[in-house]
Amino acid sequence: MITGVGQIDDRLVAGLHSRLTALNGISAEFQSLRDAFSAAGVSPFLLIFQIILVVALVGGVFIWISRRFRRATADRSFWRRFFAGVAAAILALLAGFIAARLLSRTDLEMRTLRVWTIFPVAGGITLFTLRHVLMASMPPAFPKPSVHMAGLVRGLSIAIGWALVGIGLIATLHLWGAGPGLMDLAGTGLVGIPAFLLFVIAVWRNKRTMVVAVAGSRPRSHWRGRLAKAWPAIVIGFLLVTFCTTEAAQTLGMPIPGSAILLTALIFIATPHLDTMISHWAQRGLESPSTSIAAAAGMQTARFAILVVMLALLETLWATPLAVGLGFGLQSVATNVFDMALIALGTAFLWNVIGTITGRALLAEVPTLGANPEALSAPRSRLGTLVPLLSGVGKSTILALAMLSVLVTIGVNVWPLITGLSVFGLAVGFGSQTLVKDVVSGLFFLIDDAFRFGEYIETSGAKGTVEKISIRSVSLRHQRGALATIPYGQIGKIQNYSRDWVIEKLMFRVAFDTDVELVRKLFKKIGQDVAADPEVAEDLLEPFKSQGIAEVEDGTLVITAKFKAKAGKQTMIRRAVMVAVHRAFRENGIHAVSKPITSSPAAA
Structure with a gap:
């Protein structure tokens, strides 16, 4: 391993020396390139003018036909625009190839113009697809997605455009036999470094927009939220690694094609946004009753x-x-x-x-x-x-x-694996009786419908809201926040406080000379008022009413009352009743008596 690392180090040093040597000979390579143009009878300035003319023609035809297709129909769906773009690309390529044929006098000149015919169309299709994916990845409820996404689309468009022009330049230099120094200068200095910086700037300046788009609509999973927060840093790190890898490959004498690098970067950047866009589309299908399973x-x-x-x-x-x-x-x-x-x-x-x-x-x-x-x-x-x-x-x-x-x-061969798992499962079944007891008990609890998700239950060891149901245990969330996980085999008796209805009984201690009939009438009036309250009327099954004197204790009257409500809804009704009783007692001069505290003989 150490020997391999040393060999790579030697190759890197030798490759770097070779690249520096080639850069020192750029002036001679420029002269060789000029000689190649002279030998072909082509003027470099005329070729540049022809390239500009072909690019303008192809780009103009592509944009004009795309807009004509969109204006010719009122349907602005994605597929309509997609087929319009495909048709525009085909016609633009056809126009560019015809222009290249008419403008060129040599085969090398025509091949160069064909290269510059392909890149504008490829750039147009790429930018159209990227813009649609980025726009559609914004959450539907997000206000003005086009405004927030415009900066990212513009920045990435500039970076992609620069990269495509650079790849076209490198392809042209390769066709005309440019030397390694000139190719290295164009590939690294004019394309690689500027494109890398443009991509990084676009991502960094619009990192908040990327976070919102990758995160998607709520509710979202925990890992999705963490991925969204880290996504801009991940993209910048990927771009940095890609740039360094490309330069290392160039130094080792194994250059990576620029088109592969650009396509890889676009796939990496666009995949989460494309996933979010499809997720929104799939969620609409899930919520639509007309869509089959x-x-x-x-x-x-x-x-x-x-x-x-x-x-x-x-x-x-x-x-x-x-x-x-x-x-x-x-x-x-x-x-x-x-x-x-x-x-x-x-x-x-x-x-x-x-x-x-x-x-x-x-x-x-x-x-x-x-x-x-x-x-x-x-x-x-x-x-x-x-x-x-x-x-x-x-x-x-x-x-x-x-x-x-x-x-x-x-x-x-999976049969030994299946046999081994079967034997292991059989051993677990015989050896782990507690596990079998938990699973079987849970099965019968669920068959008996003893509890459901979200219900408040009390077992022999804990009580709380059912928050999770697994194969061997149930998790209860206490009202104070503690989470108890209880195996089914240890549950024992279950009291379910959330099933059907509940009767809430209230006790009031009043003075012995209190008019009990007045209290009964007041409770009846309170029951009518609470039943008429729209906030609690739906959950009230039987109105609040007095049950008379329950007992006489230490010279005080203990009067009881009750109401019947839906299970789990009694707390709000109880609160409303207690407020009304307190107000009625105060307005009618009824005095509540506290329960006397009796001291033990030892304390006395």
């Missing part, structure tokens, strides 16, 4: 398909030359990769089918789930409780089968 799952799978396509492009750009260099057979590698990609897409589709069913069940359970995050903790029905648990089991099964299929595809 298969179609909604297909929309969700499109996100994974885009990731597979991007990885395939990067593999084609970088891994394929490496595989050829190492002697791998491309046909066998491509076949295995294609099979694994099909397995991955099938797995993603089945995964998203289960996710779509789960998501629609939760949306039906809580229609305002997306707009009101607090609704996530609301009590759910039996279906809303069981669906997430069944979803986790189904997704785990699909993932396990997919992993086994991938192993079979690459030629691994």
